[in-house]
Amino acid sequence: MVRSIKRMEESATRNPPAPAGGRPVGQVLGIPVHANASMLLLAILVTVVYGNYARAELGLEQPWAYLVGLGFVICLLGSVLLHELGHALTARHHGIGVRRITLELLSGWTEMDREAPTPRVDALVSLAGPAVSLVLGGVTTAAAFALPEDTVPGQIAFQLAVSNVLVAIFNVLPGLPLDGGRALRAAMWAMLKDRNRATVLAGYAGRALAFGTAVTVLVLFQFGLLTVFGMLFVLLVTMTLWHGAGQSIRLGRMTGRFPLIDLGALARPLLSVPSGTPLGEAQRRRAEDPRPDVVLGVTDSAGSLTALVDPVAAERVPVDRRPWVSVESVSRSRDALTSLPVGLTGEQVVRALQAHPGAQYLVTAGEDVVGVLRVADVAAVLEPRRAQRT
Template sequence: MEQSVPRPRRPGRPGRPVGHVLGIPIYVNGSMLVLAALVTAVYGNYVRAELRLPEPWGYLVGLGFVICLLGSVLLHELGHALTARKFGIGVRGITLELLGGWTEMDRDAPTPRVDALVSLAGPAVSLVLGGVATAATIALPDRTAAGQIAFQLAASNILVALFNVLPGLPLDGGRALRAGLWALIKDRNRATEAAAWAGRILAFVCMIIALWLYRLETLTLFGLLFVLLVVFTLWQGAGQSIRLAKMTRRFPLVDLARLARPLLTVPAGTPLGEAQRRRSEDPRPNVVLAVSDSAGNLTALVDPVAAERVPVDRRPWVAVDTVSRSRDAVPALRLGLTGEQVVRALQAHPAGQYVVTTGEDGKDVVGVLRVGDVAEVLEPRRLRRP
């Protein structure tokens, strides 16, 4: 699966960096390690019984299969990543996790054609790997460790390719469906929502089939739990796609001139209590306190969280400078950016607040943008829930 996230990124990533492939950072989620250990144990026991191997050798074969499987997942995601790079889309990284992996890109595909090609590149790689593994299965001697690994890789890669092309987000086939609808109705966001609802229907159908097979005793309890985990992941991923499409539709409402909060500057050394008194008397709404030097130049912004932590009885004796952040340490946004450009800038440089500047040199500060104000524009209903 590939993913382009049109929202500010969290400072941390759900995975540990393990290296680079062709310049692309690779991360491994802790859940992938859990799955690797489980597959090593389950498949190791299966191979040991089938080939009558001693216990340590069975688990070594299981570990070998896991390594090959991880390699297959990585190649699948590289199919997405390299195709995206070919069309000028930056790739932030590939994360391997419990049920496969995902590729994070820095922007959406510019056209439906590119969207479809990037989406289907991963399943195409898996299908090729499945074909190669099938040929290896036929060529290798029967009832050998190598033959068993080749057979399992053939089955798993072909299954992954077929499952991923099912028409529903967040699967790759859902992204291809989104591309087709986008080309048809000329609205990417509506196409995304439609493909995401198809994904939710797909998840529901998979759950019904799994429960029916379990009732017929065709599917084991372990198999049922695994399928339900996949169903839950599909449902959550589809829901996130719906949410992101709705957010993207609201990008034009992100207007820096309207959202920037006005500044009230006080000289360096002003007591915090006095600065807060001046702000309370200012008739403008949502005023942000700032600090200026003797020449009147803006030097820092008051950190509202740090200011609130100062006890009320101490505020007359604490200089406003001590609860402020240097102007140079606060990211800047130029007045005149489009809503999408603002969101992309927040995504690239996560912070709690940003100075809004104007002028040719970008040094004239006209206000402060709080990231919470942008979030309220993009998801008003979500933030108003109790």
């Protein structure tokens, strides 16, 4: 038991494993690279569209035109990878571990094992990606001028130049979740001395940016300066930006409430009944217990806790059957439950819950179980408004 608590303490001090983000395709400079499944559909679409463009503008025949389209897709992916490597290598240079890079056709993201320790590092990591894209845009622009315009290399160089310059400009716009929004957050973090508040403000800047972009696009469409396809594409991007900004605001508010998480205060009291006790009798004892929010546990003949009653499973048992159903049949084994040492900080508790998803957790002090934590109680602390609505 002491060993399991020690492992729990160690795992809770680290960020949890990131959720699956595509399939692994290799490594670059020791950094795992994954590819998102949605990338395949976009890759096929761009290959066909650019292949048709190559047929019309350069006079190429099938299958060469589509091979050129595929080559352009590969070049785009290379540009995205280099952009993300800018973030990853800068983070690693400043002592921040990088879990992996996940690629999509027109975007990607870098997963790090912790947040930047200072506003300066946060800004440097954020702006490294757009800086790489800007350099790539400059190199490919020079290549486009040097190469004949009506050739395949010249056309690919021109398209890559436009793509990388647009990516660099778009990403430095000051609003989360864009790289420029992270840089804005870093600046406000330095001024306000509060990272969470800076995240919320930068998230609202992202929403203002999304709203302004949407209005501008609709005006341009009304004046005939933008096609229907172009309008819909940009509106889709702004919707994604709006959603990402909202997630940033929510995250900033939640992380600001981490210090309010106190395992000792949140742990619900435990009422243990012997193995073999009928469910109806166990529920009667709980109803008579003066303590609020009591959780039922099951003990063996030696008095050791072996399981916790699952309240959902217990409620599914018809009332007239509860005197004949033992508590073990609606319980979860203790071995299937995660233990949380009572001394964990709020952030460590959240990281542990993310790493070990569940509905109930044992709160321990040494080798003793002192209570039960329900994930809904933590959610109510982090998002009290949402908890009141539900």
